Amino acid sequence: MSELIGRIGFLQEGPFAVARWQALFGNMEQLWQGLLVTLQVASLGLALALALGVVFGVMSSSTWRLPCAIARVYVEFFQNTPLLVQVFMIFNVIPMLSKGMFIPVMVIGVIGVGMYHGAYISEVVRAGIQSIGSGQLEAGLSQGFSYVGTMRHIIIPQAMRIVLPPLTNQAVNLIKNTSVLAVIAGGDLMYAGDSFAGRHGHYGPTYIVVGMLYFFMCFPLAVLTRRLEERLRAGE
Amino acid sequence: MIELVDVSKHFGSLQALKNINLKIPSGQKIVIIGPSGSGKSTLIRCINMLEKPSSGQVIVDGVDLTAHRAPVAKVRQSVAMVFQQFNLYPHKTVLENVSLAPIVVKGVPKAEATESAMKYLERVGIKGHADKYPAQLSGGQQQRVAIARALNMHPKVMLFDEPTSALDPEMIQEVLEVIIDLATGGITMVVVTHEMGFAKEAADRVVFIDEGQILEDGTPEHFFEAPQHDRTKLFLSKILR
Numbered sequence: 320m321s322e323l324i325g326r327i328g329f330l331q332e333g334p335f336a337v338a339r340w341q342a343l344f345g346n347m348e349q350l351w352q353g354l355l356v357t358l359q360v361a362s363l364g365l366a367l368a369l370a371l372g373v374v375f376g377v378m379s380s381s382t383w384r385l386p387c388a389i390a391r392v393y394v395e396f397f398q399n400t401p402l403l404v405q406v407f408m409i410f411n412v413i414p415m416l417s418k419g420m421f422i423p424v425m426v427i428g429v430i431g432v433g434m435y436h437g438a439y440i441s442e443v444v445r446a447g448i449q450s451i452g453s454g455q456l457e458a459g460l461s462q463g464f465s466y467v468g469t470m471r472h473i474i475i476p477q478a479m480r481i482v483l484p485p486l487t488n489q490a491v492n493l494i495k496n497t498s499v500l501a502v503i504a505g506g507d508l509m510y511a512g513d514s515f516a517g518r519h520g521h522y523g524p525t526y527i528v529v530g531m532l533y534f535f536m537c538f539p540l541a542v543l544t545r546r547l548e549e550r551l552r553a554g555e
Numbered sequence: 556m557i558e559l560v561d562v563s564k565h566f567g568s569l570q571a572l573k574n575i576n577l578k579i580p581s582g583q584k585i586v587i588i589g590p591s592g593s594g595k596s597t598l599i600r601c602i603n604m605l606e607k608p609s610s611g612q613v614i615v616d617g618v619d620l621t622a623h624r625a626p627v628a629k630v631r632q633s634v635a636m637v638f639q640q641f642n643l644y645p646h647k648t649v650l651e652n653v654s655l656a657p658i659v660v661k662g663v664p665k666a667e668a669t670e671s672a673m674k675y676l677e678r679v680g681i682k683g684h685a686d687k688y689p690a691q692l693s694g695g696q697q698q699r700v701a702i703a704r705a706l707n708m709h710p711k712v713m714l715f716d717e718p719t720s721a722l723d724p725e726m727i728q729e730v731l732e733v734i735i736d737l738a739t740g741g742i743t744m745v746v747v748t749h750e751m752g753f754a755k756e757a758a759d760r761v762v763f764i765d766e767g768q769i770l771e772d773g774t775p776e777h778f779f780e781a782p783q784h785d786r787t788k789l790f791l792s793k794i795l796r
Contacts (some may be wrong), residue, residue: 463632
C-alpha cells in the first residue's frame, strides 16, 4: 500500500499529501469546537434576524410615515454596506465608546449577522405582507382588530407561507456569513480551520473539510427551500 | 344611530362624495343604490372608517370617528361589515373565521365564542362545513360564513358592501334570503346593493346616490313609484327592465 502511495507523487507531498489529511483527521477537536461556535452564532443570529425582520418588515409595509422611514433607513444601511465593515465597526469602535467595555466575539457575531440579515429578511417579510390582498387587512380592521393585531393574527400567518422559501435561503446565507468572524478571531469554524491550517501548512485538506462542513449545514436548507417552493406552487 | 355630517371624500382629483348628510336611526334597514362609480361603496366604507373622509364628521352611537384619537377600533367591534369579496381568512377554518375576533378582540372565552359561532353557522345554513377551509366552499357559502362572522360580534350595525355582486347568479338567492331573514331583527342594517328585490322586500328606506350626492331618500314605495329626479328614473328604467 505504502509502495503504491510512494509511486503516486501528489499523495506523498504537495498540498494534498496523505500525511496532511492524517494530521487533520487526528486533530478534529478544534474543528468540532469551531463548528459548535458557528452553529451557536448562526442559530442565535437567525433568531435575532427573524425578530428584526418581522418588526422592520411590518414597519416598512405600514402606511405610517415615521415607522416606515425608520425601517427604510435600517434596511438600506445594512443592505448597502459590507458585513465586514459592520463587524469591524462593532468589534473596534463600540468598545472605544466606554473604557473597559468588552463585547464577547460571539455576541459580535450574533449582532453582526443578525442585523445584516435582519435587513434582508425585513424586505422578504415586507414583500410577503404586500402580497396579501388589502381585503384581509380591511376584514381584520373592520372586526375591531388593531393594525398590529391584524398583522399578527391575519396577515403574517398567511405571509409566512409565502416567505418561507426566501427565508430559508436567507438562513443559508446567514450560516455562510458567520465565517466573517474568522477575521476577528471569532473561534468559529472558519477561524478554527484557518488557524489549524496556518499552524501546520495543511491548507488544502483543512479548507476542503471546512467547506464540506458548511455544505452539510447549508445544503439541507437549500433542498428544503426548493421543496417549500414546489409545495407553494402546488398549493396555488 | 349613525350620522354623517357634511362628509366629503376625495381620491386625488376625483371627488367621490360631496357633502353627504345622512342620519340612520337605530334599527333601520337602509339600502343605498346607485350606478357604479356613484360613491355608494365609499359612503358605506366611511361609516366604519375603512375610508377616512376628507372632511365632515362620521358619528356612530355618539362617538365622532373623525375626531383625533377617536376609539375607531372599539366602535368597529359593534359595526360589522360584509364585503363583496367575502374576505374570509383563508388560513383559518370556517369555525375559526367566525370565532377569531370575538376571542381575540372582545376577549370572549373560547368555548362561548365557539358555541355562538356554531349557532350562527346553523342560522346561515353552514353548520356542516364548520371544519372546512373557505377555499373548499362555494361563493354563496363563503358569503354566508362572512355573515355569520359578522353576527358573532353581536353587532349593533351591519354594513353590507355589495354582498351579492361577486356571486354566481344561482347563489345570489341563498345569500339574499339570509340577509332578508336578518332584517326581521333589531340590528341596524346598511346595504349597498344592486338587488332591487331586497330593497323592495326588506328595506325601510332607500337612498339613491349619483356622482357623490344623495338624489333620493325615502321609503322603497316612494323610490320605485315616485322618484323625483330624471337621473333616478333613467337608472330605474335600466335596472327594472
